[in-house]
Amino acid sequence: MAPAPRKAMSEPGLWWLCLPAAAVFVVFFVIPVASLFGLSFNKSVAGVISYSNELTFDNFVRIFTRATYYEAILRSIWIAAVVSVTSLAFGYPLAYLIAKTTHPGRNTLLMILVLSSMQLDMVIRLFGLMVLFGDNGLINGFLLYLGLISRPLPLMYNTFGVIVGLVQITLPFMVLSLIGIIKAIHPSLEEAARSLGASRLQAFFSIVLPLSMPGILAGALLVFALSISSYVVPALMGGWKVIVLPIHIYQQIAEVGRWQFGAAIAVVLFVTSVIAVAIYHQAAARTSGGRT
Amino acid sequence: MTSKSFDRRSVLKMGAAAASLPLFNINHAWSQEVLFDGQAFDAGGAVLRLGEWGGTWGETVQKYLIAAFEKEFNCKVQYDSSWPWFPKFVAGGPEKPPLDICNWNVPEMVKTSKAGDYFLSLDEIIPNIPNGKNLWPFATANGVGVVWAYNQYGYAYRNDLVNPPPAAFKDLWKPEYAGKRGTYITSNGLQMDFFVTACELFGKDQYDLEAGYQAMRELMPAKISDFTGNMQTLMERGEVVVAVALDSDPLQARDRGAPIGFWYWTEKQPIISQVHTISRYSEPMQKKLALAFLDRVLTPEFLSDMGREFYLRPTIQNAVLPDNLVKAGVVNTADSTKDYWTPDWNAYIDNEDDIVETVNEIFGG
Amino acid sequence: MHEESNVPSVFKAIAFLSLAILLVPMAVVVLAGLNSGDYLTFPPQGLSLRWIKAFLTSPTFLSAYGVSFVVALGATLVSTLFGTMAAVFLSRSSSGSVPVLRGFFMLPIVLPGVVLGLALYVFFVSSGVGLARTMPGLLIGHILVTCPFVIATVTASLVGFDRSLEEAARSLGAGPVTAFRLVTLKIIAPAISAGSIFAFIVSFGQFELTLFLTAPDLQTLPSAMYTSMRYKFEPTAAAAGIFAIALVVISMVVTSRLVNLKKIFER
Numbered sequence: 001m002a003p004a005p006r007k008a009m010s011e012p013g014l015w016w017l018c019l020p021a022a023a024v025f026v027v028f029f030v031i032p033v034a035s036l037f038g039l040s041f042n043k044s045v046a047g048v049i050s051y052s053n054e055l056t057f058d059n060f061v062r063i064f065t066r067a068t069y070y071e072a073i074l075r076s077i078w079i080a081a082v083v084s085v086t087s088l089a090f091g092y093p094l095a096y097l098i099a100k101t102t103h104p105g106r107n108t109l110l111m112i113l114v115l116s117s118m119q120l121d122m123v124i125r126l127f128g129l130m131v132l133f134g135d136n137g138l139i140n141g142f143l144l145y146l147g148l149i150s151r152p153l154p155l156m157y158n159t160f161g162v163i164v165g166l167v168q169i170t171l172p173f174m175v176l177s178l179i180g181i182i183k184a185i186h187p188s189l190e191e192a193a194r195s196l197g198a199s200r201l202q203a204f205f206s207i208v209l210p211l212s213m214p215g216i217l218a219g220a221l222l223v224f225a226l227s228i229s230s231y232v233v234p235a236l237m238g239g240w241k242v243i244v245l246p247i248h249i250y251q252q253i254a255e256v257g258r259w260q261f262g263a264a265i266a267v268v269l270f271v272t273s274v275i276a277v278a279i280y281h282q283a284a285a286r287t288s289g290g291r292t
Numbered sequence: 293m294t295s296k297s298f299d300r301r302s303v304l305k306m307g308a309a310a311a312s313l314p315l316f317n318i319n320h321a322w323s324q325e326v327l328f329d330g331q332a333f334d335a336g337g338a339v340l341r342l343g344e345w346g347g348t349w350g351e352t353v354q355k356y357l358i359a360a361f362e363k364e365f366n367c368k369v370q371y372d373s374s375w376p377w378f379p380k381f382v383a384g385g386p387e388k389p390p391l392d393i394c395n396w397n398v399p400e401m402v403k404t405s406k407a408g409d410y411f412l413s414l415d416e417i418i419p420n421i422p423n424g425k426n427l428w429p430f431a432t433a434n435g436v437g438v439v440w441a442y443n444q445y446g447y448a449y450r451n452d453l454v455n456p457p458p459a460a461f462k463d464l465w466k467p468e469y470a471g472k473r474g475t476y477i478t479s480n481g482l483q484m485d486f487f488v489t490a491c492e493l494f495g496k497d498q499y500d501l502e503a504g505y506q507a508m509r510e511l512m513p514a515k516i517s518d519f520t521g522n523m524q525t526l527m528e529r530g531e532v533v534v535a536v537a538l539d540s541d542p543l544q545a546r547d548r549g550a551p552i553g554f555w556y557w558t559e560k561q562p563i564i565s566q567v568h569t570i571s572r573y574s575e576p577m578q579k580k581l582a583l584a585f586l587d588r589v590l591t592p593e594f595l596s597d598m599g600r601e602f603y604l605r606p607t608i609q610n611a612v613l614p615d616n617l618v619k620a621g622v623v624n625t626a627d628s629t630k631d632y633w634t635p636d637w638n639a640y641i642d643n644e645d646d647i648v649e650t651v652n653e654i655f656g657g
Numbered sequence: 658m659h660e661e662s663n664v665p666s667v668f669k670a671i672a673f674l675s676l677a678i679l680l681v682p683m684a685v686v687v688l689a690g691l692n693s694g695d696y697l698t699f700p701p702q703g704l705s706l707r708w709i710k711a712f713l714t715s716p717t718f719l720s721a722y723g724v725s726f727v728v729a730l731g732a733t734l735v736s737t738l739f740g741t742m743a744a745v746f747l748s749r750s751s752s753g754s755v756p757v758l759r760g761f762f763m764l765p766i767v768l769p770g771v772v773l774g775l776a777l778y779v780f781f782v783s784s785g786v787g788l789a790r791t792m793p794g795l796l797i798g799h800i801l802v803t804c805p806f807v808i809a810t811v812t813a814s815l816v817g818f819d820r821s822l823e824e825a826a827r828s829l830g831a832g833p834v835t836a837f838r839l840v841t842l843k844i845i846a847p848a849i850s851a852g853s854i855f856a857f858i859v860s861f862g863q864f865e866l867t868l869f870l871t872a873p874d875l876q877t878l879p880s881a882m883y884t885s886m887r888y889k890f891e892p893t894a895a896a897a898g899i900f901a902i903a904l905v906v907i908s909m910v911v912t913s914r915l916v917n918l919k920k921i922f923e924r
Contacts, residue, residue, distance in 0.1 A: 014745065014746045014749055014750060015746060015750070017742040017743060017745050017746040018742070018743045018746040018747070018758070020738075020739045020742060020743075021739040021740060021742065021743040021762065021804060021808070022743070022758075024739065024797070024800060024801070024804070025761070025762065025764075025765075025801070025804075028777065028780075028797050028798075028801060029764065029765055029773070029801050031780065032773075032776035032777050032779065032780035033768065033772070033773065033776045035776065035779070035780065036772065036775065036776040036779065044645075046403065046406075046407065046641075046644070046645075047378070047382040047403065047404070047406070047407030047408070048382075048407075049382060049383055049779055049783075066649070067653070068649060068652055068653045068656065089671075090671060090674065090675040090678065091675065093667075093668035093669070093670075093671035093672040093675065094671070094672040094675040094676065096664060096668055096672070097664050097668060097669060097672040100663060100664050104913075108909070108910075108913045110676075111909065112905070112906055112909045112910070113676060113679065113680060114676075114679065115854065115858065115905050115909060116683070116902045116905045116906050116909075117679035117680060117683055118858045118862070118905075119858060119861065119862065119901045119902050119904065119905045120682075120683055120686060120898050120901065120902060121862060121864075121878065121879050121882050121894075121897075121898055121901065122862070122864065122879075123864075123879070123882050123883050123886050123894070124686055124882060124886070124894050124895055124897070124898045125682055125683075125686065125898075126522070127525060127685070127686060127689065127697060127699075127890060127895070128681075128682030128683065128684075128685035128686040128689075129682050130525060130526075130529070131529075131682075131685045131689075131699040132681060132682060132685065134526075134529055134531050135531045136529050136530050136531050137529075157515065157516075167678065168678055168679065168682065171675060171678065171679060172679065173855075175675075176851065176855070180813070180814065180848070180851070181813075187663075190663075200663065200665045201665055201667070204665065214813070215813075218809065218813060221763075222766075222809070225763065225766050225767045226766065228767070229766065229767055229768060229769045229770070230769075231769055231770070231771060231865055232864060232865065235518055236518060236522070239515060239516050239517075240477050240516035240518075240652075240655045240656065241516070241655065241656055241657055242656070243652055243656040245769075246769040246771070248652075249769055249771060249772060250769070250771050250865075251478075251479060251648060251652075253379065253771055253772065253775050254376050254379060254479075254771060254868065255376065255378075255478075255479035255648075256479075256644055256645055256648055257378050257379060257382060257403065257407070258645060259379075259775070261645075262772075262775075263772075266768065266769070266772045269768075269769070270767065270768060273767040274760075274764075274767070277760060277763065277767070278760070281756065281760065341873070345884065345887075346717065346876070346881060346884030346885050346887075347717060347881070347884060347885025347886070347887075347889070347891070348717075348885065348889070348891070350717060351715065351716060351717055354716070370873040370874070371873055372872070372873040373873075373876065373881075373884050374790075374868070374871040374872070374873075374876065374880065374884070375884060376868075379775065379778075379869065380778075380869070383775075383778055383779050383782050383783075383869075384782045384789075388782065390790070519886070519887040520887065520889070521886040521887055521889050521890040521891075522886075522890070524696075524889065524890060525697065525890050528696070528698060541889075548695055548696070
């Protein structure tokens, strides 16, 4: 009868623990953001921030009738999804290696390498990526030298470049979301599978991967959220060839000053993300039995 | 009874009003006439909020101007480099300016002045800055702020990779530069001037947006940069061989021994301006300090220092050009400045949403 | 036998590729920061500490580094406290509102920073609370974007937490607070550390949110880098990057002396 005492122990008196964070979020997130979103139903005028009572859906009509905007919605979702999957594909093995590295010194070293890579500012990081991925960059230079290609590959200033930049930035978040859960999987489970004749990879796919699902889902969600809301990476790595929603938002808000329209695009991005996250939570609840 | 939130709000407002009470001598203190005669005065430790560019630029202004200014007027200059300014001004409205004196490029300044009564007019400024009498006519041609320094537009090119060098505005469209020519995103002033000039030279006049769009379409493929620092790296790495540019960086690069050449557009001569505005609704003391600051900006010494450090060109007739500018062939005469072109930024701003949208579509392919 | 040998070689190969993706751009920047030439270039034209010195004598970058450090520290402390408290509630309450609340606490990182920044700025200005472009205002923004990381990390660790341990402590006569402090807090401490490391790094690197919230004497490092590099890609910025990396390396080495580092990311 495990569930019963658990329910009794759920301590309804604990709600106050949530209060400080909830208060900060309501006052400084919900109210300001909702006020800004309210503007999206006003006519779009540069440099006006006050409300008028004349409500209109013009801003939303414009977003869904002009290709540059509705294509950006799909592009944003698509890029964030590809980045989540790519980050997982590269991040899981690294997280696995770190989780299985028991030597304390080596483990610390790996952790430091991952964490310090998060610490590099994007604008200066761009320089490092240019040196590597540019038309005359090290990668193209190397491939040309080997004679594998006859002209530089376009590795930057396109969708590929944006994905590279986003993976580079989000990979540590994925890795750190996975390490804990992989460690928590008891090695004896894997050993049991192997003693039954499974290969290391078979044991991994039948035992370890399913058990690490909550971490995979949490990490992918984090990466998705970070990717779909990023302005700096698409702006710097996309060479303005990859126009995503945050670029439109940034331009309307910081430069053109049509905040009503910028707010409308932000509403669309926000709703898109919330729907994506909700679908995701549903899927997560199914795969991990309600524990995400 | 009013609602709870309303009560709280009015209490907060009263608190804020009470806190700021000592600052106001009378109602509408800003409406007092503010005069400056060029003589130093004691500001009693008042704080002047200055909006200017960041990085080494800021350190240089600090070193050559602000340090002495703070001593001369017994004040504190609060240096703010958190550009963009337009949203910060507009969010608070004209009567709550975030800055007392601000440095801009013209389009953003025009956009702000169109959004409300933010700035003192030139008629209120020029008579109150003794050094204003030395300004060239083009320095006030924008009708809003005082241009204190400028650079001229042209093409920067790699002189080891481009032969012959560009000799006409339309040379950027030559097929051999496909994918290796560079310009900027629409929010960068360089692209704004480049676009308006393309409208003018490819179309009927500067208002011929369709001609400008067509020119941008034909410019593709090109490398589009967010800011100048990025473009410099692209040129340094040879990924861009010719790009829209100001004279300052290429001249500096050339003097440093980099293989960079520069060609000034001759068909039309737009300039990028460093232009100061003074906020109308700042406090009288701050406005007086702002006038004094602008007056000290317009001195041959400071402009010469900025010219030496940044290859910036002065807008005053009595300027002394530093050696690097003289060596680059820069002159400062009535004749050399008479053809500078100030595009109709009012019209540009009126059409900005359409321009941004369409050019985004073209650049985004 | 080392457990590492149990890692399939395909995994090892991909893991090293991932490390290369993370570290090679960083190595380029570090080398560019040690360049002896006049401008940011690669390969460097000889090595020197010239730009490190330039960073250490630059009033802009050095003070921005300081501001970023203080803001990140403040945001981390508040987020860790509030976030952990919320996470305890979220993992223990059986209320139907919990999944909604967990989603709610993730929202600030779904929104582009520039939207949140503008919303806060307009709110601060129009409500007249005097927080616009002040340290507390900047801190509030950073708390909003760092708190989700703490909540997510700590909740995840508490969901798998075995309550029977705490119950055992209570059956031995400990009060609920003592039991929590002695048992639960000890076990979730690694998750709290992990969440706070996340929070610190996210705050330290935050640019878009800061766009509207910085003030003259409150410029953060990313915003100083951005405003400076708009004009010129300076080696000083690469040197500043070296110091940002050093901050994490040093704090990690110190922590690993204090607590066993590998425990931090265990659940």
